[in-house]
Amino acid sequence: MALTPQWLDELRMRTTLSAVIGRTVRLTKAGREFKACCPFHNEKTPSFYVNDEKGFYHCFGCEAHGDAIRWLTDQRGLPFMDAVKELAAEAGMEVPAPDPRAAERAEKRASLHDVTAAAQQWFVDRLKSGDGAQARAYLKRRGFADGVVRDFGFGFAPSERQALKGALSFDESMLVEAGMRVDAEDGENFDRFRGRLMLPIQDARGRVIAFGGRILDAEAHPRAPKYLNSPETPLFDKGRTLFNLHRAAPAARRSGRMVVVEGYMDVIALANAGIAEAVAPLGTALTENQIELLWRQVECPLLCFDGDNAGQRAAMRAIARALPMLRPGHSLAIVHMPPGLDPDDLLRDQGKDALERLLAAPVSLLDALWEFERGVSPLASPEQKAGLKARLLDHVEAIQHPDIRALYKRDLLDRFSSYAFPPRKPRNFDRRANWRDKAPVPAMTADAISRLKRAIAGGSRDMLASGVMHGLLRFPDQLARHETALLRFAAIDAEVGPAIDSLLSAAETLDSRDEWPISQIEGLPAPPENIRFAFLDKGTDPVDAREDLAEAVSLLVERPALDAALAEATARFEHDPEGAFAEQQRLLRQKLEFEARLGQMASRKAAAKAARQLDAVGEPDPGAANDTD
Template sequence: MLSPQWLDELRARVTLSGVIQRTVKLQRAGHEWKACCPFHNEKSPSFTVNDQKGFYHCFGCGAHGDVIRWMTDQQGLAFMDAVKELAAQAGMEVPAPDPRAAQRAEQRTTLIDVTDAAQRWFAGNLASTGGAAARAYLATRGFSEGVVREFGFGFAPGERQALKGALSQFPEELLIEAGMRITVEGKEPYDRFRDRLMLPIHDARGRVIAFGGRILSKDTDAPKYLNSPETPLFDKGRTLYNLHRAGPASRKSGRIVVVEGYMDVIALANAGFPEAVAPLGTALTEQQIELLWRLVEVPVLCFDGDAAGQRAAMRAITRTLPLLRPAHSLAIVRLPAGLDPDDLIRQQGPGAMAALLSQPASLLDTLWDHEREAQPLRSPEDKAGLKQRLMDHVETIQHPDIRALYKRELMDRFSAFAFPPRAFPARERSEWKPRGERGPLRPEASPDGGATMRRIMQGNGQDALAGAVLAGLARYPDVALAHADTLARFAEAEPRHASTIDALLDAAEGVDSASQLPISNEQGPGAPPDSTRFVFLKDTTDPATARVILAEAIALLVERPALEAALKAATARFATDPEGAFAEQQRLAERKLEIQRRLGQMASRGAALAAHDDSAHPAADNPPDDRKTD
């Protein structure tokens, strides 16, 4: 007998589209393949193949199945022949027949008979006189009659031997094996579920394999919810409640929603969201995550807004991180504090739930938010703890590319949080405003009068780029006004240039914008910066071209102090984060090289223009030599 685990491994190792393409011509359609259906005659393709989900489906005739079903239905092979052929392709050995496995399969079939009979009995009890309390509880939940029937609600009476009497056709051993009865040494076995509202739990094929029961009496210390124990039928870590209904629904909506409990699932279905599932009394397991990924690439977790719900979400995230692979992740909806899905729908309506489900947070965003809010972050030690927690999560990711990307993204967020831009010292100047808002100001009104303008025209006594830009702005005051906000920010980052930029902007305000004349220097021009290095200072440069290049030079000038500050911060991080700091330094150093390259291009363009002018005007730039030669 082949185990379900072995068959799952076989399906995982064989690419469905590759098998189908041997006999059917498939065309790529996004994440799927499409073709005209091989099971019925059609002119337009309605047959799809999805390798990620492992099934084919025809929207015309309803044909549906996995790779084994394809071999049996389309190729006409017997089940074991299909399995053997696929196993040979996958390099797997078919397990030898095991008499004990056959016996266990027969036992499971018998136990299914027990749980199916129990479900029919529970459902009948709900409609009886004894089920009045259960019906009253359902009325308070607002579930429609259709939902009550669809989900198979029932009632277990309070007597300890009621189920045994109702299912007397089955021996006691089977009732115990199916989880319906409890045995205690030295005492008579008794019914597990008593005085509870009952719900059947199904496997992926829709068979009843277990039960969940909600207590109806308030005067008891018994647990509010009780599930069947694990049995040969029921493995809670491999089972998702409502999967057999949510799977087909998810193919229509393109979404699967994971909630905490089965009452949440039913509340969502009652409100028009049939694609919901729930784990059964445990945190989401690796096997359940893989089941979800067969349906959609990014399932949506929607846990309660209380602390317990958020802890459940984080447990699911930590289980998922090692399993992450390209395109497969989780999305998380954070419900308002104190509300579960049923509360939200009751208070705000289905539209509120639809809005939350349409904009879930990513796994990475949720991880960052949770760890940032987990503890106070008042000291460097607190911040180092945040970084350590984030990196501990990252190290659990097995896929190397995803691990590297998560590390980069989380460290970028951490750096922005732990090393925010520092506030620069206040200066004795007001924030620049347009002239009309602060009265007439002229160059000679500044404290040092025309001396400031002379420094501008001479390069400001500072580095070459700053001097050239300031001189260029004096030549083209309209560019200064167009970039006034940017220049004001630069003055905040570089206080040494503040008074010069103030004076230049004031002067630019006083120039007739229609004339586009340069700002004059009433006390003599002095020696301007080297125009061969900066083409926008060249007299012969076309003004439109000069303005464009000057704007680029402004952008480079403003970026430099921010780049230097970032480099300083990265260097300071070496003691606590040598790897991250080194990577950040490398990135910033590459950016510095790019700035130098662009500055060199400016110089090259200036040199090229100078050479062109020299060749065009030899008389002006190269006076002839009157000396005679022999």
């Protein structure tokens, strides 16, 4: 049968919410309620309240709100049914089984949990015994604190092939199904873990579901793997399990970050250093299910893999898995470890502060993707450049969210263009120390003057382009300041591009500290009378005029990209109406902001003109009204 509202209400009624929350949060009695500093956000004054009578908690700071089930799903990251089962077990209620087969599977899992729990206790006892001396010595060499050893449940598996079997009173079939014994088809079954330091692998509820073991005497067993994990069982699905999640989830909600490392020994090393919010996959690349588990805790987990080629490849596999899953606000960030070091090495060699500095400065998924693909091969030929572009576009096409896909495509192609086709080397403007008596009018060839005239005439139909051209004629010392932006614009504008080249050529004859206008050249047209930019008005302060000109250059360079993006979004309507509409609306807002900036420049000119007119009129004479002569 399904979970009815009546059954869930009974569960809530039997659960004392303050007792559940009080396990991880220090509550203080406040009348009929309890209060605490909110575990969902950082605060110094308590605004988090728990009401047992009403059965809910509420934070007046961040608006977190829920009941006991919501607490376990949000604060500890449990799936809904796991939260229900945990509360039901504590309340003495049986969770209705959806069907007989599900009940049978649940019973089997419960029995296997008994096996793994008993095995864990036996491993812990063996570590404390005389047999565990070598394992204890290893833990001491690693510098693990006693509390860390206890909290993580370290144990020891003796070398004998039948030791576990003789110690536990479970059927052989259950031991095999739980992954504790190996089914030898042509011989006697034997214990899977032998001569190893043991570590329990737990689910989100903290129950032991599997084990990992590290070989202690590698010389005596040269063919044995250094680390050995349990096989997949009805309890253990390695692609859906993250080591230490049950401890890291509450810590991550307090700190706002989740650190993902490659192995469980790295997790323990971080915990030993005081970084509790660390998890690790279990012998596989990070899977889609594990990424979803991480996103339940934080929006942008930090991947802190080893600083070798294998670690870099593992990060790229995780990125490839995450790309189709990206959604607004959810991504991954990559922490680059020093070459050849893993987090455990770094902590031992340089201490916690060194690792914290790296964790505080991760690179985005986008940056990591670009850096990796850019470094795959040199770009010495057109074929290699085409290969880089193809790989980048393959990654882009994997992204399912249309807005994120469009933004990634635009950013990666911009980076590709700048990297594969670097901008021209900046011109060397002449910085002569002194002019003689008076600076000469800049020299330009007849052809350059002709091109400049044509460009100004052509640009006159475009008020912004015309204004910028005349502004640069008036203030050629600004050409050096804006050269990179102007060259980028010239490359995509056939009308204005030649004129920009002519202006830059003329500017090479100038002392960039002076302001001799190119507009002194005979034959160049004057600015139109109705032009609306203050930087062309002779009455504008030169400093203000140059800043206004800089704003106009910025607008001129931004406009083609904005227009092109709008055209692309419009073209996408036929096959992606929802995504195209959202992108178009965003771009239209940018277009309105663009027009508003243009309007502000016109307003500044009008204000400056009004101020000059007021100055010309002068202040009224207070005595003039009384003059009767």
